[in-house]
Amino acid sequence: MISKNQIKYIRQLELKKYRKREGVFVAEGPKVVGDLMRRYQPVAVYATEEWIASTGASTGSATVETGSATVEQRVTEITDEELRRISFLQHPQQVLALFPIPIIHYPLSTIHSKLSLALDGVQDPGNLGTIIRIADWFGIDTIYCSEDTADAYNPKVVQATMGSIARVNIIYIDLLTLLDSLPPSYPVYGTLLDGEDIYQQPLSNEGIIVMGNEGNGISEPIRQRVNHRLLIPRFREGDTAESLNVAIATAITCSEFRRRQ
Amino acid sequence: MISKNQIKYIRQLELKKYRKREGVFVAEGPKVVGDLMRRYQPVAVYATEEWIASTGASTGSATVETGSATVEQRVTEITDEELRRISFLQHPQQVLALFPIPIIHYPLSTIHSKLSLALDGVQDPGNLGTIIRIADWFGIDTIYCSEDTADAYNPKVVQATMGSIARVNIIYIDLLTLLDSLPPSYPVYGTLLDGEDIYQQPLSNEGIIVMGNEGNGISEPIRQRVNHRLLIPRFREGDTAESLNVAIATAITCSEFRRRQ
Numbered sequence: 001m002i003s004k005n006q007i008k009y010i011r012q013l014e015l016k017k018y019r020k021r022e023g024v025f026v027a028e029g030p031k032v033v034g035d036l037m038r039r040y041q042p043v044a045v046y047a048t049e050e051w052i053a054s055t056g057a058s059t060g061s062a063t064v065e066t067g068s069a070t071v072e073q074r075v076t077e078i079t080d081e082e083l084r085r086i087s088f089l090q091h092p093q094q095v096l097a098l099f100p101i102p103i104i105h106y107p108l109s110t111i112h113s114k115l116s117l118a119l120d121g122v123q124d125p126g127n128l129g130t131i132i133r134i135a136d137w138f139g140i141d142t143i144y145c146s147e148d149t150a151d152a153y154n155p156k157v158v159q160a161t162m163g164s165i166a167r168v169n170i171i172y173i174d175l176l177t178l179l180d181s182l183p184p185s186y187p188v189y190g191t192l193l194d195g196e197d198i199y200q201q202p203l204s205n206e207g208i209i210v211m212g213n214e215g216n217g218i219s220e221p222i223r224q225r226v227n228h229r230l231l232i233p234r235f236r237e238g239d240t241a242e243s244l245n246v247a248i249a250t251a252i253t254c255s256e257f258r259r260r261q
Numbered sequence: 262m263i264s265k266n267q268i269k270y271i272r273q274l275e276l277k278k279y280r281k282r283e284g285v286f287v288a289e290g291p292k293v294v295g296d297l298m299r300r301y302q303p304v305a306v307y308a309t310e311e312w313i314a315s316t317g318a319s320t321g322s323a324t325v326e327t328g329s330a331t332v333e334q335r336v337t338e339i340t341d342e343e344l345r346r347i348s349f350l351q352h353p354q355q356v357l358a359l360f361p362i363p364i365i366h367y368p369l370s371t372i373h374s375k376l377s378l379a380l381d382g383v384q385d386p387g388n389l390g391t392i393i394r395i396a397d398w399f400g401i402d403t404i405y406c407s408e409d410t411a412d413a414y415n416p417k418v419v420q421a422t423m424g425s426i427a428r429v430n431i432i433y434i435d436l437l438t439l440l441d442s443l444p445p446s447y448p449v450y451g452t453l454l455d456g457e458d459i460y461q462q463p464l465s466n467e468g469i470i471v472m473g474n475e476g477n478g479i480s481e482p483i484r485q486r487v488n489h490r491l492l493i494p495r496f497r498e499g500d501t502a503e504s505l506n507v508a509i510a511t512a513i514t515c516s517e518f519r520r521r522q
Binding site: 164255 | 399
């Protein structure tokens with residue numbers, strides 16, 4: 001059973017201003033909710049009988065087994081019809097949970113000896129979600145996002161990560177400030193149309209890979225901080241695709257870095 | 262000026278059955294329409310004053326300069342409001358054109374000494390469009406699609422290709438029949454969870470790379486025809502992403518093949 005006020009509260013979380021005010025975000029489906037419960041304590045869980053039976057959860061205040069973790073929290077049993085009313089998915093999937101937006105205190109010193117991603121104005125929620133999933137696959141722990149990058153806690157992004165948002169640190173930060181705080185020799189990679197063939201360039205296991213906006217690429221001030229300019233070469237003469245989608249370019253770049261390890 | 266009947270006709274082309282019956286598909290925006298006009302003669306062009314001015318097109322039966330090609334066809338000038346009524350885009354872009362669905366007679370003999378893609382049940386229009394764009398970038402001329410793959414002439418797919426659909430041959434075919442018609446030694450690559458590390462495997466410049474359905478991967482009968490089983494390795498221990506999006510996996514695979522050339 002779910003009240004009208006609860007429905008209204010959840011639906012409002014589609015908007016960033018409400019997520020920010022409440023400090024919570026929505027996740028849906030057994031995979032995404034399960035992955036998040038391994039790392040974060042949910043604020044609330046609304047689930048159908050099917051999910052409750054399959055996880056062994058009890059309604060009310062109770063412990064729930066989700067894979068490796070046992071967490072104590074409150075599960076509200078709802079009907080399929082109620083789930084449809086709160087869900088942001090076209091095909092709701094058994095469970096919707098609210099999680100606290102993580103406040104990640106991540107000392108900059110940990111940037112050393114690691115590969116990280118920085119997103120400079122990625123706008124599309126699907127692209128952002130896919131990039132988080134790619135980072136997870138390639139063992140990249142942290143993504144630094146410019147303030148004008150899409151919000152990672154948008155329900156569309158959360159779903160597109162397929163649970164990877166539970167395992168990747170997303171940090172919103174002024175990218176110029178971040179890059180200027182690093183030693184000048186710290187490797188900052190960017191894919192640019194006038195860069196050097198990525199397959200031929202030395203690539204290190206430490207550095208930041210900057211990916212730019214869908215239409216405009218990396219912004220001019222950030223571009224000036226890129227000290228390793230890479231290019232994913234085209235393999236067709238004459239008329240060809242003008243560019244690759246930013247998530248595709250991220251995947252190819254991460255693959256090429258990790259291959260060399 | 263556009264009639265109610267024309268609006269109805271165009272809107273119906275969202276559905277495959279109407280596209281099939283009429284043999285035409287919709288493309289929108291200067292980039293996609295321009296790229297298609299270099300290769301195909303449009304059946305009809307509906308454009309705002311802005312597009313007509315920038316391309317030097319005349320309304321009525323006339324020749325139109327589109328980059329390298331001059332094509333003769335009919336341009337109907339419409340208002341922004343009329344464009345909104347026929348457009349499938351959230352933000353209509355100056356021009357909407359109808360093109361004949363190409364009937365590609367592509368002798369199987371040309372499969373030799375080339376790299377091609379085969380899609381086994383890719384369902385999402387965005388994924389299909391992105392894969393066509395990747396093929397274009399990596400100089401892959403032909404994509405063989407199983408009959409249950411999404412329709413490449415769906416307006417969402419056409420737009421997601423960003424014009425690459427003009428340069429890549431899309432052939433719907435029974436994949437089993439296709440693969441069985443090839444010599445047993447012909448390389449058929451597939452990415453599978455029990456495959457061998459793609460970075461370590463020999464990859465040729467001739468062959469078919471099979472990509473599977475979003476949820477189920479490559480279907481069992483096709484999997485049995487895969488004679489080079491590849492794996493894109495994960496770079497994280499323990500809990501991690503379970504899979505990569507099919508377009509992402511396609512990009513990484515194509516990049517790895519082309520890098521070796």
